[in-house]
Amino acid sequence: MKKIAIIGFGVVGSGVYEIIRKNKDILTKKAGEEIDVKRILDIRDFSDHEEAHLFTKDFNDLVNDDEISIIVETMGGIKFAYDYTKAALSAGKSVVTSNKELVAAHGDEFFRIAKENNVRYLYEASVGGGIPIIRPLANDVSANCVEEISGILNGTTNYILTKMFKENDSFESALKTAQELGYAEKDPTADVDGIDACRKISILMSLATGKKFDSSNVNTIGIRGITAEDVQYAAAIGCTIKLIGRGFTKDGKANASVEPMLIPHSCPLSGIEDVFNGVLVKGNMVDELLFYGRGAGKLPTASAVVGDIVDIVRSPQYNDYFTWEDGDSSAVIPYEDVKARFFVRITEDKKDKVKAIFGDTEIIKGVSDYGFVTKKMSVADLEKGIEALGGIVGKIRLFK
Amino acid sequence: MKKIAIIGFGVVGSGVYEIIRKNKDILTKKAGEEIDVKRILDIRDFSDHEEAHLFTKDFNDLVNDDEISIIVETMGGIKFAYDYTKAALSAGKSVVTSNKELVAAHGDEFFRIAKENNVRYLYEASVGGGIPIIRPLANDVSANCVEEISGILNGTTNYILTKMFKENDSFESALKTAQELGYAEKDPTADVDGIDACRKISILMSLATGKKFDSSNVNTIGIRGITAEDVQYAAAIGCTIKLIGRGFTKDGKANASVEPMLIPHSCPLSGIEDVFNGVLVKGNMVDELLFYGRGAGKLPTASAVVGDIVDIVRSPQYNDYFTWEDGDSSAVIPYEDVKARFFVRITEDKKDKVKAIFGDTEIIKGVSDYGFVTKKMSVADLEKGIEALGGIVGKIRLFK
Numbered sequence: 016m017k018k019i020a021i022i023g024f025g026v027v028g029s030g031v032y033e034i035i036r037k038n039k040d041i042l043t044k045k046a047g048e049e050i051d052v053k054r055i056l057d058i059r060d061f062s063d064h065e066e067a068h069l070f071t072k073d074f075n076d077l078v079n080d081d082e083i084s085i086i087v088e089t090m091g092g093i094k095f096a097y098d099y100t101k102a103a104l105s106a107g108k109s110v111v112t113s114n115k116e117l118v119a120a121h122g123d124e125f126f127r128i129a130k131e132n133n134v135r136y137l138y139e140a141s142v143g144g145g146i147p148i149i150r151p152l153a154n155d156v157s158a159n160c161v162e163e164i165s166g167i168l169n170g171t172t173n174y175i176l177t178k179m180f181k182e183n184d185s186f187e188s189a190l191k192t193a194q195e196l197g198y199a200e201k202d203p204t205a206d207v208d209g210i211d212a213c214r215k216i217s218i219l220m221s222l223a224t225g226k227k228f229d230s231s232n233v234n235t236i237g238i239r240g241i242t243a244e245d246v247q248y249a250a251a252i253g254c255t256i257k258l259i260g261r262g263f264t265k266d267g268k269a270n271a272s273v274e275p276m277l278i279p280h281s282c283p284l285s286g287i288e289d290v291f292n293g294v295l296v297k298g299n300m301v302d303e304l305l306f307y308g309r310g311a312g313k314l315p316t317a318s319a320v321v322g323d324i325v326d327i328v329r330s331p332q333y334n335d336y337f338t339w340e341d342g343d344s345s346a347v348i349p350y351e352d353v354k355a356r357f358f359v360r361i362t363e364d365k366k367d368k369v370k371a372i373f374g375d376t377e378i379i380k381g382v383s384d385y386g387f388v389t390k391k392m393s394v395a396d397l398e399k400g401i402e403a404l405g406g407i408v409g410k411i412r413l414f415k
Numbered sequence: 416m417k418k419i420a421i422i423g424f425g426v427v428g429s430g431v432y433e434i435i436r437k438n439k440d441i442l443t444k445k446a447g448e449e450i451d452v453k454r455i456l457d458i459r460d461f462s463d464h465e466e467a468h469l470f471t472k473d474f475n476d477l478v479n480d481d482e483i484s485i486i487v488e489t490m491g492g493i494k495f496a497y498d499y500t501k502a503a504l505s506a507g508k509s510v511v512t513s514n515k516e517l518v519a520a521h522g523d524e525f526f527r528i529a530k531e532n533n534v535r536y537l538y539e540a541s542v543g544g545g546i547p548i549i550r551p552l553a554n555d556v557s558a559n560c561v562e563e564i565s566g567i568l569n570g571t572t573n574y575i576l577t578k579m580f581k582e583n584d585s586f587e588s589a590l591k592t593a594q595e596l597g598y599a600e601k602d603p604t605a606d607v608d609g610i611d612a613c614r615k616i617s618i619l620m621s622l623a624t625g626k627k628f629d630s631s632n633v634n635t636i637g638i639r640g641i642t643a644e645d646v647q648y649a650a651a652i653g654c655t656i657k658l659i660g661r662g663f664t665k666d667g668k669a670n671a672s673v674e675p676m677l678i679p680h681s682c683p684l685s686g687i688e689d690v691f692n693g694v695l696v697k698g699n700m701v702d703e704l705l706f707y708g709r710g711a712g713k714l715p716t717a718s719a720v721v722g723d724i725v726d727i728v729r730s731p732q733y734n735d736y737f738t739w740e741d742g743d744s745s746a747v748i749p750y751e752d753v754k755a756r757f758f759v760r761i762t763e764d765k766k767d768k769v770k771a772i773f774g775d776t777e778i779i780k781g782v783s784d785y786g787f788v789t790k791k792m793s794v795a796d797l798e799k800g801i802e803a804l805g806g807i808v809g810k811i812r813l814f815k
Contacts, residue, residue, distance in 0.1 A: 034558050034700050037700075038558060038559065038560060038699070038700065041557075041558075041559070041560055042557070042558065044625070045557040045558075045736075046557070139555070145700075145701035145702065145704070146704060147547075147551045147554075147555035147556070147704070150550075150551070150554060150555050151547045151550070151551065151555075154547075154550060154554075154722065154725075154726065155539070155547035155550050155551075155719075155722050156547070156718070156722065157441075157442070157445040157446070157721075157722050157725040157726075158434050158438060158441075158442065158445075158717075158718045158719075158720075158721030158722050158724075158725065159438065159441070159718055160438060160441055225444070283686065283707060286683065286686050298718060299438070300434050300437075300438065300545075300714045300715070300717065300718040300721075301545035301708065301709065301714070301715045301718035301719070302545065302708065302709050302712075302714075302715055303708060303709075304545070304546060304547070304706070304707065304708040305705070305706075305707035305708065306704070306705075306706060306707075307683060307704065307705035307706075307707065308701065308702070308703060308704040308705065309701065309702050309703075312702075314700045314701070314702075315700070315701045315702055317558075317700065318556070318558045318559055318698060318700040318701035319555075319558075319701070320558075321557075321558030321700075322554065322555050322556065322557050322558050324558075325554075325557040325558065326554065326557075329734070329736070330730075334729070336445075336729070
């Protein structure tokens with residue numbers, strides 16, 4: 016019998032409890048021994064819960080219990096989660112988390128502590144909810160140099176963008192609906208400004224390169240600036256707009272960014288709608304793989320957490336397959352050097368200057384202004400071109 | 416240094432060799448030690464190869480070499496591959512294969528021999544080429560009861576059907592093009608009659624249920640009967656046609672089938688085109704996951720083989736995560752009991768009898784005949800209805 020404890024009985028934590036109760040027989044078979052929840056830490060009152068005796072408000076009840084060998088951290092945030100995780104690992108307990116903020120910021124430190132104590136720190140649920148993406152990156156594409164990772168990593172923004180495209184909704188109206196449906200928080204900053212996606216692409220790139228890719232090195236643009244007219248332009252050039260976390264490696268260096276991108280309908284990411292997530296991984300041998308599923312939600316996310324628990328029951332000792340080391344900012348390709356095509360919106364008075372500065376391109380008439388697609392160029396050269404043009408209305412990077 | 420041998424230096428085998436040479440540093444890092452190819456068995460002449468000294472025609476040079484701990488079987492077929500695999504496992508060597516025919520037919524036997532010798536038998540490349548699907552099923556969805564697996568598992572037929580839909584090609588003409596491009600064999604039976612997909616869904620269902628799902632219990636229909644008029648009907652009801660290997664579990668029993676199905680455009684499988692493969696897995700907790708990528712080809716398939724090699728270098732001892740036991744035909748849900756909706760084509764004289772037999776439904780006018788969609792009903796009830804109708808032109812199962 017393997018006894019676990021859960022810290023944080025919110026959406027994901029209660030889902031973990033539910034799966035362990037409901038799929039008990041399957042889990043026993045898969046893990047090779049029974050998995051049971053011994054304690055649950057939450058500061059809220061659960062005295063009405065049918066297993067109220069499991070609940071505690073004292074972390075010492077978990078960390079000092081020698082029977083508990085795995086601690087699930089599903090509380091989120093940094094403050095307490097950091098201390099609890101460190102203490103749990105130091106006490107020789109493996110930790111499973113869905114906390115992307117913590118993994119992105121302190122993963123490398125936790126891997127070191129896990130190694131010292133010969134335990135494991137796993138985080139499949141921190142990216143893509145129920146979608147297997149951490150384990151495939153660590154194991155399945157091991158024969159490859161990972162050249163690129165591009166993902167729709169945030170369900171809230173994907174829901175908003177899908178609504179803007181399908182129902183010609185404005186950003187504000189789509190956000191309001193998302194909030195009413197519980198898909199977006201009251202303060203939607205972490206989602207709509209790309210912060211959540213930024214943490215997730217940091218984790219994926221850290222794992223893919225083996226070196227911490229710090230969130231602060233991810234050029235991050237959210238979706239607040241996307242307008243109904245951008246949507247019309249996108250449709251006119253056969254594209255949809257998605258918030259994409261993208262990382263790539265080149266000559267031992269790496270870049271990562273989060274920004275709204277124009278995705279052609281031929282790309283499998285374009286069809287990923289509503290709160291679904293999808294991650295495209297390009298390996299130098301396997302070419303492109305797509306992993307798709309529910310990027311959030313109680314049971315899908317908890318499914319990933321419980322998958323990690325089973326992994327630890329099977330292999331409780333430290334290994335470095337899922338780890339990365341301290342990063343090095345000199346190995347970061349600056350955003351200015353990233354080469355891409357861009358869709359640029361301009362006022363009518365700039366129309367005649369475009370071809371002299373950006374070369375031959377078709378000028379498209381929108382409702383209130385004009386737009387054109389650049390050839391592939393660096394962000395730095397694009398900025399120079401924009402300066403020469405004397406300013407623009409807006410720009411969006413093309414996925415391809 | 417881990418030394419391996421390759422049996423069969425065809426498309427996949429030579430790809431394995433290429434990856435091990437090209438991605439040597441990555442593999443050393445991922446596996447924790449260097450992986451090297453010591454011998455290659457092939458009956459053909461490779462005396463011009465730059466490493467001609469590796470080649471042998473004598474299996475004893477591999478199986479009796481104590482330095483070789485992993486044997487890659489990429490020769491295909493049953494006859495020799497069965498004997499070699501058995502001998503290699505019995506000699507205490509782990510085996511990695513891309514041979515779906517062999518895994519589907521004899522997997523359970525090889526797992527037993529692997530257990531007796533505390534070695535491993537892995538087969539990620541046998542289904543979906545480069546797409547990780549075996550390892551995710553074995554590991555990532557371990558928190559779930561797998562309720563359904565539906566996949567486009569054969570690239571050749573998907574190429575043909577894509578061409579029929581996009582270019583209004585006939586089956587014969589699309590097959591001819593596929594043969595010219597090397598996507599289809601001279602004798603295309605295994606692909607177009609669904610035999611290849613049948614082996615693959617057998618493997619997936621055996622792994623998902625832990626019991627051998629024998630290929631002979633898979634109701635298998637290929638795509639030879641699909642006509643240009645079927646394509647037109649499909650388009651008229653907002654669908655595409657794909658050859659789908661589908662399995663599901665219910666109350667401890669299971670069913671698997673291979674047949675062309677009408678897929679609505681809203682289903683992520685509908686957008687998988689040309690030689691790409693995709694597998695939809697439905698777990699009772701995670702809901703639907705899609706795994707998509709190159710289902711065949713030298714380097715993608717070899718990428719999956721080499722991923723298995725890395726797995727074995729990391730964990731050389733037997734475990735039962737990827738195994739299944741002997742099956743039991745009494746646990747098979749008969750095809751007659753499968754419930755689905757069907758598109759039925761009829762001659763004009765049957766038109767007026769449809770509603771009395773199948774209930775209210777819209778009759779669609781085709782070019783040479785008429786069609787309608789049934790409500791959800793068992794295959795057995797469908798057959799009764801067809802008899803009452805006095806025969807039909809044809810029928811295709813709906814995916815949903």
